[in-house]
């Protein structure tokens with residue numbers, strides 16, 4: 001097996017495509033960014049003719065796998081009728097209605113194109129609600145790449161102060177220097193610290209913004225009572241609770257993490273998973289919040305918002321998820337558990353200390369001596385170098401996953417895919433025995 005053509009093209013095209021990629025995250029592909037030609041179901045093919053069982057799934061959107069037939073058919077049909085209207089159409093209303101039926105916090109919906117935009121919309125609404133600026137953001141969480149939230153996403157711990165009082169860190173040159181001024185960075189899963197903060201500054205805090213499961217850094221689950229505690233604090237101080245469900249939405253259950261954990265935020269954001277890879281995102285919220293948009297006090301806009309193509313994809317996806325809810329989420333849980341169990345056993349047999357965690361179709365492998373990981377700083381101390389070697393070796397066995405330890409399973413994956421994958425992991429681990 002060779003990755004020669006991909007390697008050549010990547011080097012050759014660095015001049016025309018800045019750095020050789022269109023999103024910096026893709027630079028992290030192991031062993032180097034690859035060129036792909038097609039995908040079908042659980043498989044993806046690269047330009048060298050290699051086929052992989054794909055656990056990256058477009059960084060999350062392909063809940064139904066590559067090229068789900070019902071979504072492709074719906075989009076084909078819409079392509080014949082028009083691409084963009086800059087006006088209302090019935091399909092967007094139908095999709096909004098489905099979302100209000102299945103998402104607990106959703107009285108009203110607005111659509112955007114990307115998760116980053118949805119988060120910015122949610123923050124604007126939250127800040128308008130009580131005319132407050134400050135937002136609590138948790139260290140290690142990723143809410144998109146816009147200046148005002150692209151802070152302390154994967155900070156260097158040598159420069160980030162204490163766990164109790166992290167110094168905000170701006171990952172990119174060119175970010176507005178005071179971008180972090182309206183954020184308070186906190187460690188995740190520590191309700192005592194948040195209680196102290198709110199006692200001091202609660203009346204100034206517009207929102208707590210959180211992924212309900214910390215999927216972008218270690219797939220860290222909330223401690224029992226943590227999300228409920230956030231809800232109580234927000235109720236007490238009239239602060240908006242925002243769940244960023246860009247990854248968890250439609251994935252952990254049809255109603256997302258808020259349904260799974262039975263904690264209802266005021267506002268939630270969606271993107272990956274909603275439209276099977278088409279660029280659709282959404283903000284869902286309680287009427288009191290979303291009516292700030294309805295009344296025109298909060299402005300929300302976008303040329304491509306709810307264009308009929310992405311809405312057709314979203315409708316086909318959500319109709320299928322709704323119609324086959326038990327089957328699909330049963331499949332996610334069963335395959336996710338099979339992968340978690342298999343990986344745990346193989347890593348133990350190889351004598352490699354690890355935590356294999358996750359929920360439903362999200363699986364996380366962290367190589368670590370720790371017993372438990374509860375926040376970014378715990379996760380940051382994992383053995384990244386060994387894990388990256390493992391992921392690189394898996395590429396040469398036809399298994400594609402991320403270097404940061406997360407694996408996504410889709411509805412198109414089969415038990416056989418998982419077993420083939422585990423067999424590949426077993427073969428690769430022979431070189432890692434400790």
Ligand SMILES: Cc1ncc(COP(=O)(O)O)c(C=O)c1O
Pocket residue numbers: 113114115116117119142143144145211216244245246247271
């Ligand atoms: C939790 C979360 N929020 C927001 C975003 C931003 O979404 P997008 O990349 O579509 O702008 C991401 C992207 O990875 C995400 O994982």
